[in-house]
Amino acid sequence: MQVALNALVSSSVILLVGAGFALIFTTTRFFHFAHGAIFALGAYSLFLLQVWCGQPTPIALVLAVVLAAGFGCAVELAVYRPLRTKGASPLVLLLASLGLYVVLQNALAMTFGDETKSVRSSVVTEGLDVLGGYVTPVQVATICTSAVLVAVLAVFLKCTKMGKAVRAVADDAELAKISGIASDRVILAVFAIGSALAGVAGVLVAMDVDMIPTMGMTPLMLGVVAVVIGGVDSIPGLALAAVLVGAAQQAGAWWLGSQWQDAIVFAVLLVFLLVRPRGFLGGRLRKASV
Amino acid sequence: MEYLLHILILICIYVILSASLNLLAGYAGLLSIAHAAFYGVGAYVVAVMALNWHTPWWVNVVCAVVLSGLLGALVGVPSLRIRDDYFVIATFAFQVIAFSVLNNWVSLTGGPMGLPGIPHPVILGWQVSTHLEFLLLVGFFCALTLWVCHRIVRSPFGRVLKAVREDEVFAQAAGKNVAAHKMLVFVIGAGMAAVAGAMYAHYISFIDPTSFTVMESIFILSIVIIGGAGSLWGPVLGTVVLVTLPELLRFVGLPSSVAANVRQMLYGGLLVAFMMWRPQGFLGQYSFEKGSGRE
Numbered sequence: 001m002q003v004a005l006n007a008l009v010s011s012s013v014i015l016l017v018g019a020g021f022a023l024i025f026t027t028t029r030f031f032h033f034a035h036g037a038i039f040a041l042g043a044y045s046l047f048l049l050q051v052w053c054g055q056p057t058p059i060a061l062v063l064a065v066v067l068a069a070g071f072g073c074a075v076e077l078a079v080y081r082p083l084r085t086k087g088a089s090p091l092v093l094l095l096a097s098l099g100l101y102v103v104l105q106n107a108l109a110m111t112f113g114d115e116t117k118s119v120r121s122s123v124v125t126e127g128l129d130v131l132g133g134y135v136t137p138v139q140v141a142t143i144c145t146s147a148v149l150v151a152v153l154a155v156f157l158k159c160t161k162m163g164k165a166v167r168a169v170a171d172d173a174e175l176a177k178i179s180g181i182a183s184d185r186v187i188l189a190v191f192a193i194g195s196a197l198a199g200v201a202g203v204l205v206a207m208d209v210d211m212i213p214t215m216g217m218t219p220l221m222l223g224v225v226a227v228v229i230g231g232v233d234s235i236p237g238l239a240l241a242a243v244l245v246g247a248a249q250q251a252g253a254w255w256l257g258s259q260w261q262d263a264i265v266f267a268v269l270l271v272f273l274l275v276r277p278r279g280f281l282g283g284r285l286r287k288a289s290v
Numbered sequence: 291m292e293y294l295l296h297i298l299i300l301i302c303i304y305v306i307l308s309a310s311l312n313l314l315a316g317y318a319g320l321l322s323i324a325h326a327a328f329y330g331v332g333a334y335v336v337a338v339m340a341l342n343w344h345t346p347w348w349v350n351v352v353c354a355v356v357l358s359g360l361l362g363a364l365v366g367v368p369s370l371r372i373r374d375d376y377f378v379i380a381t382f383a384f385q386v387i388a389f390s391v392l393n394n395w396v397s398l399t400g401g402p403m404g405l406p407g408i409p410h411p412v413i414l415g416w417q418v419s420t421h422l423e424f425l426l427l428v429g430f431f432c433a434l435t436l437w438v439c440h441r442i443v444r445s446p447f448g449r450v451l452k453a454v455r456e457d458e459v460f461a462q463a464a465g466k467n468v469a470a471h472k473m474l475v476f477v478i479g480a481g482m483a484a485v486a487g488a489m490y491a492h493y494i495s496f497i498d499p500t501s502f503t504v505m506e507s508i509f510i511l512s513i514v515i516i517g518g519a520g521s522l523w524g525p526v527l528g529t530v531v532l533v534t535l536p537e538l539l540r541f542v543g544l545p546s547s548v549a550a551n552v553r554q555m556l557y558g559g560l561l562v563a564f565m566m567w568r569p570q571g572f573l574g575q576y577s578f579e580k581g582s583g584r585e
Binding site: 030031079082083088089090091092093094095096098099100101102103105106107109110114217221224228257259260262263266267269270273274 | 321323367368371372374375376378379380382383384386387390391393394504505508511512515548551552554555557558559560561562565566569577578579
């Protein structure tokens, strides 16, 4: 039961990071590696506001998420948009985001130091007893927030005018532009929403298990794994995949020891890439075209 | 003097790494962030064999190259089915798995403690131990690697690689066996990276998994891209710049606690800047877009 609860918690984080990543990926068609750094940035913003500036937790939480979203927008405006305007290929954007990730991670390390930072109170509280397993209140909050936010995101994409515009740009940026959609503005909004989701995930993880500057890479890659397995443009597929990845990670940790959990998840990814690169519920993957 | 020789040895090792990655990323267009994994496999095979079985030096190197080449073939398999950014993710997965194995197979690799006391190589009775002697040995392999790369890219094999990079379907239509070429270039590139790993293990005489992380892979890729992908001398220039720049920072009086972070920020920032203003690098022929390298 404890394994299942842990799996549920890590699935929630993966889902949040993956949803933001997938949103950005479907609209811009490139791998935004710096998403992992935004995740860490959210966590460190919380630390900055709460411990260094002494803000009360609720205000610090909201501000940290806003900071993460703002930073996502800044990255889009400063780096990605000029590159897109030049007609750079997805690989060029991917390499630029890889460089950005390295810069941001080290900027965090230099500002806050390489050692572990904590925003938790020193009092160890006993978790809530749920069907023979233990969860902390933060973990319950993680699960609920993740489920609610992703549901809201799905409704937003389905029902609002903005959501429709996002889907139009994702489908064909050129055509969307011709139909009078300001695609640059839509992409900026997508970066804001996606980065805010990463920020939320970062904040929640920071309150649950502390933070180090390199904390962004693993959740990002797990999110990417979930996006690949679930299919890039399907939120139900993503949710299913996040649960699967979380379960594989925790079950693997339980059977083989936690040091192997990364290896297990990436082995699952490789199998999927080779056998079913479109994921469970995704649309067609673009193949080589003549 | 010792310090200068040390820098030169490092440059030679990184030239081997970046020149071999250039064969994959620059010529064949197979962007891989698993190169540190092959580098690590080379280093660990040599270290484990030298420490446990005391086999002669050249036997270890040959075994390292063969094993790493086989792994290269394994990593090459996804390149037959998936392309571009998905392939990058697949190589990333291999890198993470390789690091996990090095870090967790404690009985063989010593885990996070690493393997200390790797003996100096003895070649035909010549004990390589001083910095100068190491420089001669590593320099020889570095020159050999560059010569082999030169031969490869000038050969018909190299021309097909470039064709695969520019337009895979066209290469296939022209009757070239695209799959075999991709696999072969992966085996060659991985084998060369293992040589660099072997040199590193003997030279430093202590290895641990932190030398072979994802960040190291990104560093090697940055060298290739900043120097210029798809050109023979690009990686050499990139190595000289990216290995010596952080050393210059040392003279500015930067405390060593932030030196590693500054070094990483430097190449990360350079990578972003080059992507924005000069995606083909200093000397490059290829800027990661289809058809960009056509003459």
